[in-house]
Each structure stands twice: as C-alpha cells, then as structure tokens.
Amino acid sequence: xxxxxxxxxxxxxxxxxxxxxxxxxxxxxxxxxxxxxxxxxxxxxxxxxxxxxxxxxxxxxxxxxxxxxxxxxxxxxxxxxxxxxxxxxxxxxxxxxxxxxxxxxxxxxxxxxxxxxxxxxxxxxxxxxxxxxxxxxxxxxxxxxxxxxxxxxxxxxxxxxxxxxxxxxxxxxxxxxxxxxxxxxxxxxxxxxxxxxxxxxxxxxxxxxxxxxxxxxxxxxxxxxxxxxxxxxxxxxxxxxxxxxxxxxxxxxxxxxxxxxxxxxxxxxxxxxxxxxxxxxxxxxxxxxxxxxxxxxxxxxxxxxxxxxxxxxxxxxxxxxxxxxxxxxxxxxxxxxxxxxxxxxxxxx
Amino acid sequence: xxxxxxxxxxxxxxxxxxxxxxxxxxxxxxxxxxxxxxxxxxxxxxxxxxxxxxxxxxxxxxxxxxxxxxxxxxxxxxxxxxxxxxxxxxxxxxxxxxxxxxxxxxxxxxxxxxxxxxxxxxxxxxxxxxxxxxxxxxxxxxxxxxxxxxxxxxxxxxxxxxxxxxxxxxxxxxxxxxxxxxxxxxxxxxxxxxxxxxxxxxxxxxxxxxxxxxxxxxxxxxxxxxxxxxxxxxxxxxxxxxxxxxxxxxxxxxxxxxxxxxxxxxxxxxxx
Amino acid sequence: xxxxxxxxxxxxxxxxxxxxxxxxxxxxxxxxxxxxxxxxxxxxxxxxxxxxxxxxxxxxxxxxxxxxxxxxxxxxxxxxxxxxxxxxxxxxxxxxxxxxxxxxxxxxxxxxxxxxxxxxxxxxxxxxxxxxxxxxxxxxxxxxxxxxxxxxxxxxxxxxxxxxxxxxxxxxxxxxxxxxxxxxxxxxxxxxxxxxxxxxxxxxxxxxxxxxxxxxxxxxxxxxxxxxxxxxxxxxxxxxxxxxxxxxxxxxxxxxxxxxxxxxxxxxxxxxxxx
Numbered sequence: 001x002x003x004x005x006x007x008x009x010x011x012x013x014x015x016x017x018x019x020x021x022x023x024x025x026x027x028x029x030x031x032x033x034x035x036x037x038x039x040x041x042x043x044x045x046x047x048x049x050x051x052x053x054x055x056x057x058x059x060x061x062x063x064x065x066x067x068x069x070x071x072x073x074x075x076x077x078x079x080x081x082x083x084x085x086x087x088x089x090x091x092x093x094x095x096x097x098x099x100x101x102x103x104x105x106x107x108x109x110x111x112x113x114x115x116x117x118x119x120x121x122x123x124x125x126x127x128x129x130x131x132x133x134x135x136x137x138x139x140x141x142x143x144x145x146x147x148x149x150x151x152x153x154x155x156x157x158x159x160x161x162x163x164x165x166x167x168x169x170x171x172x173x174x175x176x177x178x179x180x181x182x183x184x185x186x187x188x189x190x191x192x193x194x195x196x197x198x199x200x201x202x203x204x205x206x207x208x209x210x211x212x213x214x215x216x217x218x219x220x221x222x223x224x225x226x227x228x229x230x231x232x233x234x235x236x237x238x239x240x241x242x243x244x245x246x247x248x249x250x251x252x253x254x255x256x257x258x259x260x261x262x263x264x265x266x267x268x269x270x271x272x273x274x275x276x277x278x279x280x281x282x283x284x285x286x287x288x289x290x291x292x293x294x295x296x297x298x299x300x301x302x303x304x305x306x307x308x309x310x311x312x313x314x315x316x317x318x319x320x321x322x323x324x325x326x327x328x329x330x331x332x333x334x335x336x337x338x339x340x341x342x343x344x345x346x347x348x349x
Numbered sequence: 350x351x352x353x354x355x356x357x358x359x360x361x362x363x364x365x366x367x368x369x370x371x372x373x374x375x376x377x378x379x380x381x382x383x384x385x386x387x388x389x390x391x392x393x394x395x396x397x398x399x400x401x402x403x404x405x406x407x408x409x410x411x412x413x414x415x416x417x418x419x420x421x422x423x424x425x426x427x428x429x430x431x432x433x434x435x436x437x438x439x440x441x442x443x444x445x446x447x448x449x450x451x452x453x454x455x456x457x458x459x460x461x462x463x464x465x466x467x468x469x470x471x472x473x474x475x476x477x478x479x480x481x482x483x484x485x486x487x488x489x490x491x492x493x494x495x496x497x498x499x500x501x502x503x504x505x506x507x508x509x510x511x512x513x514x515x516x517x518x519x520x521x522x523x524x525x526x527x528x529x530x531x532x533x534x535x536x537x538x539x540x541x542x543x544x545x546x547x548x549x550x551x552x553x554x555x556x557x558x559x560x561x562x563x564x565x566x567x568x569x570x571x572x573x574x575x576x577x578x579x580x581x582x583x584x585x586x587x588x589x590x591x592x593x594x595x596x597x598x599x600x601x602x603x604x605x606x607x608x609x610x611x612x613x614x615x616x617x618x619x620x621x
Numbered sequence: 622x623x624x625x626x627x628x629x630x631x632x633x634x635x636x637x638x639x640x641x642x643x644x645x646x647x648x649x650x651x652x653x654x655x656x657x658x659x660x661x662x663x664x665x666x667x668x669x670x671x672x673x674x675x676x677x678x679x680x681x682x683x684x685x686x687x688x689x690x691x692x693x694x695x696x697x698x699x700x701x702x703x704x705x706x707x708x709x710x711x712x713x714x715x716x717x718x719x720x721x722x723x724x725x726x727x728x729x730x731x732x733x734x735x736x737x738x739x740x741x742x743x744x745x746x747x748x749x750x751x752x753x754x755x756x757x758x759x760x761x762x763x764x765x766x767x768x769x770x771x772x773x774x775x776x777x778x779x780x781x782x783x784x785x786x787x788x789x790x791x792x793x794x795x796x797x798x799x800x801x802x803x804x805x806x807x808x809x810x811x812x813x814x815x816x817x818x819x820x821x822x823x824x825x826x827x828x829x830x831x832x833x834x835x836x837x838x839x840x841x842x843x844x845x846x847x848x849x850x851x852x853x854x855x856x857x858x859x860x861x862x863x864x865x866x867x868x869x870x871x872x873x874x875x876x877x878x879x880x881x882x883x884x885x886x887x888x889x890x891x892x893x894x895x896x
Contacts, residue, residue: 102799117804548745551764
C-alpha cells in the first residue's frame with residue numbers, strides 16, 4: 001500500500017515534493033507553553049504522552065501551522081518554517097478527539113474534501129474517497145451525515161479523511177478518547193494496520209499506555225512544556241522518569257539523588273504496623289483511594305514525603321486491614337523487586 | 350396629571366406629532382378631563398409661569414408667523430401661554446376631529462378645514478392667502494430662465510404630492526398651463542420640496558411664496574403663470590373643545606387684526 | 622404515580638414545575654395584546670369592499686412592483702456585499718475591527734429620516750461621492766429606483782450583517798482550521814464549509830433585511846423621493862394616501878401586510894423548516 005500512496009501523490013499533487021528525506025525534525029518554541037525538540041524517522045509512529053497542560057496539543061498545532069511558534073519544522077527534508085508555509089501547503093493530516101467532521105457534508109464528501117481542495121476533479125475524488133472509506137471499514141456509510149454516525153464510525157471517517165490527502169505528517173490528537181472501550185480497542189487494531197502502511201511520520205497524542213505500547217515506535221514524554229523523556233515504548237514503560245508515565249504504566253517510581261527506583265504495585269506489602277526493614281524501602285502513608293483492579297484491589301496512598309504510591313492487595317486483605325480512604329498504613333517493598341536506573345532524559349542506548 | 354388639566358399639559362405638542370399617537374392616548378386624556386371636572390381656567394393656578402394655556406394647531410407653513418404671533422399674544426395676556434402644534438393641514442384636521450385637546454385650528458386650505466367642520470365652534474375665517482412660486486437654488490445652478498424651462502424642458506424639479514394642498518395647486522396649474530414634463534419626485538409636503546431645492550438636489554421646486562421668503566437667500570424665485578388664479582386660502586377657527594373660548598377668540602382676533610396681518614405680510618402672505 | 626417513562630417525558634416539565642407566575646404571565650399578555658390588537662383592528666377597519674379595486678389600481682400596482690423589485694434587489698445586495706463584510710468582521714483580525722463593527726450597527730438606531738439625510742450628504746448631487754459621480758459620469762443618484770435600493774440597503778444591511786456575523790461566530794473557526802489542514806484555500810473553505818454552516822444565519826438575516834426593506838419609508842422618501850413607477854414604494858404611497866383618504870391608506874396597509882405575510886409563510890414552508 002505504501003507504493004500505492006506514492007503513486008497517488010504523484011498523479012494528484014503538484015505541490016511540494018514528497019518526504020524522501022529523514023522524516024521529521026522540529027524545534028518548537030511557543031512562549032509560556034512549549035519548548036521541545038522532536039525527531040522522528042519517516043514511517044515511524046511517535047506517541048506523545050504527558051499530563052494535561054504539558055503542551056501536547058500545542059505541539060500538534062505548531063507542527064500543523066495553526067499555532068504561532070518560533071523555531072523550525074522540517075519534514076521530508078523540506079523546511080515548513082523558513083520561509084513559513086501556510087497551513088494548507090503543509091502536507092498534514094489532523095484527527096481530533098471529537099472528529100471535527102464537517103456536519104453539513106456526507107462521510108464521502110468529508111473524505112473527498114481534501115482531494116477536491118487540492119484540485120482533483122469531482123468524480124475521481126469521490127472514487128478515491130470511497131476507497132478510503134472501504135479501507136477503514138465504513139464504505140457502506142458513505143452517504144451518511146456525521147450526526148448519523150456513531151463515535152467509532154465517525155472517527156474512522158475522520159481517519160480516512162486525514163489519510164486520503166496522503167500527508168507527510170499525520171497528527172492524531174487523542175483519537176480514541178470518548179469512545180466505548182470495545183469500540184476503541186477495535187479502532188486501535190485498525191489504526192495499527194494503517195499506521196504500519198503509512199509512509200510519513202505519525203504523531204499520536206494519547207492518555208493510554210496501551211496506545212503507546214501497541215501503536216508507537218517511539219514515545220515522547222512532555223511535562224510542563226518540556227521533553228521529559230524519549231525512547232522506545234518498552235524503555236519508557238520500564239524506566240519511567242515522570243510520575244505521569246509511571247502511573248500510566250502502573251509502576252511506582254521513587255527518585256533518589258541520582259537514580260530512579262521503580263517497582264510494580266504487586267510487589268508492595270501493606271501493613272498497619274511499622275514493619276522491619278530498610279527505611280529506603282518502607283513508607284508511612286495515608287490511603288487516598290481503593291478501587292478494584294482485575295482480581296485484586298488497587299490502593300493509592302500518599303506517603304509522608306508527599307509521594308503517591310500504588311499497591312495491589314487481595315480483596316480479603318483489604319477488608320481485613322480496613323483500607324478505607326484516610327486510613328494510615330505502612331507500605332513496604334522488597335529490594336529484589338526494585339529496578340534502579342539513572343535519572344536522565346533519554347533512555348536510548 | 351394632577352395639577353393641571355391634561356389637555357393643557359406640555360405633552361400636547363408631542364401628542365400632535367402623529368395622528369396615531371393621538372388616537373392611542375386620547376382615551377386617557379378624555380378620562381383626565383372628567384376627573385378634573387370643570388376647573389379649566391383655574392387648574393394651573395399654582396403654575397407660576399403661565400396660569401392658562403391655549404393650544405393652537407397650525408399648518409406647517411405658518412410656523413414662523415404663528416410663533417411670532419403667539420409671543421405677541423403672551424405679551425398682551427399676562428399669565429397665558431400659547432402652545433403651538435405645527436403639522437400638515439390634513440394631519441391637524443384629523444387630530445381635531447378625533448378630539449385632540451386644542452383651542453384653535455388654522456389650516457393651509459379650505460378643503461382640509463371643511464373636513465373638520467364637525468368640531469368647529471364658529472365659521473372659519475380666511476386670514477391669509479398664499480401663492481405658488483418657482484424656487485431655484487441660490488445662484489440658479491441649472492441656469493433656468495423661467496417657468497417654461499421647467500414646463501417643457503428636462504430640468505429636475507420637485508413638487509408636492511397632489512394629496513397635499515400645495516400639490517393640488519400644482520396639479521391645477523400644470524393642467525392649465527399644459528405642462529408636458531414630469532417632476533422627479535412628489536414630495537409629501539412643501540418643506541420637503543424646499544429642502545430638495547435648498548440642498549440643490551433639484552434644479553427647481555414649486556413652493557409657497559412664504560416658504561421662499563422664509564428660505565431667504567438660499568433660494569431665488571420665479572413667478573408661476575396662472576398662480577394668481579390658484580391662490581390658497583388660510584382659514585382659522587376655534588374648536589368646540591376649546592377650554593377657554595374667549596381666549597381662543599382673542600387669538601383669532603389677533604391673527605385677523607392689523608398687527609397680525611402685518612406679521613403675515615412680512616412673511617410673504619397675501620391679504621385675503 | 623410513576624408516569625410511564627416515555628409518555629411522561631414530554632408532559633412532566635410543564636405540569637410538575639408549578640403554575641407560570643403571574644409576574645410573568647401578566648406582562649407577557651400585555652405585550653401580546655399590544656402586538657396583536659392593532660393588527661386585528663386594522664383588519665376589522667379595512668374597507669374590504671374596496672380591496673380588490675384598490676389592489677388592481679394603477680398606482681398600487683406600480684408601488685407594489687417597485688416595492689417587490691427594490692426589496693428583492695436589497696436582499697441580493699445584502700447577500701453579495703453583506704456576507705463578505707460579515708466574514709471579515711467575524712474572521713479577520715484587522716485594525717479598527719471593533720470600530721467598524723460598531724459603525725455597521727449604527728443604522729439600526731438611526732432615525733430613518735436621518736439615514737436619508739446622511740445618504741444625501743454622501744450620494745446627493747452635491748454629496749461628497751455624488752458630486753464626484755456627477756462630474757465624471759454625469760449620473761445622479763437621487764430620484765431613481767437605484768436610490769431607493771441604496772436607501773433600503775443602508776437600513777437593512779446591519780440586520781443582515783449582524784445576523785450572519787453571529788452565525789459565523791457560533792459556527793466557530795475550528796472547521797476553517799480543519800479545512801486548511803486539508804489543503805483548502807480560504808476562499809474554498811468559505812464556499813464549501815463556512816458559508817454552508819452559517820446558512821441559518823444567512824436565511825434569517827435575509828428575511829430580516831427583506832422585512833426591513835419592505836417597510837422602509839423615511840430614508841427612501843428623504844433620499845430617493847416619491848414618484849409613481851420609479852421611487853414610490855408601498856409605504857410612500859400609504860403615507861401620501863393618509864393625507865388624502867385614511868380609508869384608502871388602511872386598505873393599502875392591508876395589501877402590504879397580506880403580501881408580506883404571504884411571502885413569509887411561503888419562505889417558511891420552502892426554506893426555513895428545511896434548514
């Protein structure tokens with residue numbers, strides 16, 4: 001299909017040349033909101049994660065050209081910033097959390113819009129749009145208006161619309177949030193297939209560790225407008241440097257002077273009395289919340305040092321210990337369960 | 350509504366502004382009359398400035414002269430205030446018939462006065478005449494040499510619509526003189542015609558002699574052939590609903606007096 | 622007592638919130654009466670026997686023709702000129718935008734006669750623009766049907782522009798951004814996305830402008846004049862007839878009322894319900 005895409009672009013698009021160079025290089029500065037450097041190889045998928053306000057959407061906006069920025073963006077060996085390239089000349093595809101399908105156009109017309117806007121005649125544009133809808137499994141819904149589509153269907157149309165223009169840079173802003181779990185899972189599998197075929201660079205903003213692990217080649221962790229960590233999904237999941245990522249992958253991370261120490265919640269023992277052992281591996285804490293987690297009960301507690309830790313206990317133990325919010329407990333972890341790694345931003349070998 | 354009778358309040362001038370407004374408010378005013386009883390002349394005793402008020406409805410073309418006469422009347426009658434309402438004759442006659450609180454009616458033609466015959470306290474008396482003249486903007490920019498340039502030429506000129514007295518006169522003269530050209534516009538009243546001329550939007554307009562006099566050197570005038578046969582009469586009469594018939598009669602007398610006639614003559618009106 | 626879940630849903634809100642308070646009902650009824658009573662009395666007071674005669678008379682037909690023509694052209698002028706202005710006000714950030722928006726709204730509160738005077742100062746034969754036009758082309762605007770359209774457009778355009786600008790703001794800039802990322806020029810986005818989404822505002826604005834044009838009198842008679850067949854609209858004819866024969870004026874008012882209500886009803890059936 002990658003071949004197909006290249007052919008299509010040559011016959012349809014007369015604008016800037018296709019990305020043949022080394023993917024995406026960007027240094028983006030938006031005063032007060034973001035100061036980040038992003039590099040990604042052509043064909044790769046980068047998951048962008050971080051807490052709310054970390055600058056994820058700002059990054060996408062700056063790359064798309066809809067948010068004013070300083071710095072530089074280079075895609076496929078061509079600069080989009082020197083001289084500044086208008087939004088419509090940037091070969092980007094955008095997929096938003098809430099789809100943003102044009103409400104007055106049918107699914108088919110939505111997908112054909114980009115092709116028509118770039119000068120393709122009506123009939124071939126519609127034929128091509130129908131192909132993309134078929135590919136996303138919503139071909140039979142071509143005549144429907146967005147309000148007649150379910151959330152998952154609409155998101156498939158939106159992805160088809162973004163891919164139909166054969167962008168060099170695909171920007172996906174939390175495409176699965178707001179969808180039912182089952183629908184999101186099906187769509188995630190579908191998207192993985194299309195992203196594998198996608199020749200350009202894809203940036204996927206997500207709140208789910210699963211997205212990063214299943215879809216991404218790279219992970220970019222943003223925190224407070226800065227890059228906190230980059231690496232393969234596996235590296236980042238195993239050695240999270242921020243509380244946010246630690247929480248996403250379900251790990252506890254405790255920082256020492258020069259190292260991070262991580263351990264899974266299942267390795268944490270909860271007791272009411274002060275246990276034996278190294279002070280380094282035990283904390284007095286107050287229970288914040290108790291929720292079911294698979295067969296276990298997951299406990300979120302805040303230590304006296306204001307660190308949040310999670311622990312998994314059996315339902316029986318939770319009842320026995322009376323683990324209600326506000327309860328004072330002791331948390332302990334065995335040294336053998338703790339993984340220690342340096343506190344540096346990049347985990348790439 | 351408490352210290353003076355409603356029909357003599359200062360709102361009367363505004364009430365007279367449109368026939369519609371009067372029609373709406375009349376029922377209220379009538380109620381006020383009943384409630385205040387017959388204290389017509391004494392009602393405003395504590396008023397200080399003017400103990401008594403008479404209201405005069407007068408055609409728009411009488412604006413300057415009747416304002417002067419009203420001042421004169423107030424000077425002669427201490428404690429009396431004259432309220433003046435100026436509008437088109439037809440509007441004023443309509444208001445008088447609807448029972449508008451007023452004492453004297455003066456119109457710009459006999460025909461409209463006749464429409465108010467039911468509410469007149471006495472036979473109308475003609476106190477002035479007016480004749481149509483052709484007015485051109487100062488300096489005569491279209492370089493017209495007289496009536497014939499308009500009657501047969503392509504000059505842009507305006508006249509009153511024929512439902513207005515000035516328009517009825519124009520229609521008669523135009524028929525009599527065999528005017529072949531068409532006016533550019535039929536204005537709703539003579540002031541609108543004058544405005545088009547003074548603003549040099551029209552090359553010429555047909556207005557009353559008095560309007561031309563009032564416009565001073567903003568306009569120049571030409572005589573209109575046959576105008577002397579189409580003289581407009583200005584009748585005046587007191588109304589049935591006059592609060593103080595004696596004072597109303599005195600105002601009519603002033604208009605007809607030598608002094609009153611002088612004021613009118615200065616403004617370009619003819620003697621009846 | 623539990624109502625059936627479906628049947629109860631529509632009646633619940635009305636019946637269970639209590640009686641509408643008098644403090645709202647009484648003024649509401651007064652407002653309704655004020656709006657309805659004069660119309661009813663106008664209908665009752667119309668000498669219906671003369672209705673068809675009046676409708677068929679030459680001056681009325683001429684005035685109806687001028688009114689229909691000028692109001693249609695006015696709406697067209699609003700669509701062609703007002704839509705771009707509304708777009709500029711809603712979408713383009715330029716110096717003096719707020720001042721311009723305020724200026725656009727001024728004719729809403731201007732007495733129509735003053736609007737007419739203002740037009741004379743600009744487009745009269747001795748007006749700033751009018752004198753230039755006369756010198757260069759020999760054309761003058763006053764006393765022409767064009768002048769009627771200009772006067773109507775002047776007073777009707779603000780209704781249209783504000784309505785469309787509001788619709789554009791409601792639709793938001795988000796879809797414009799999406800269109801741009803899909804490669805659309807601003808013109809393409811305007812045509813295919815912005816305008817279709819603002820269509821309810823366009824239709825509402827056009828109806829408002831048309832209604833304003835239909836009733837326009839003061840600015841027209843001041844600026845354009847009053848002559849049967851060229852500048853005399855129905856309101857002008859009604860006003861002049863009011864001086865001569867109020868009964869005829871009432872009949873003419875009824876004709877204008879019926880024509881406008883008829884057109885509105887037609888629009889409602891064909892347009893307003895589908896949008």
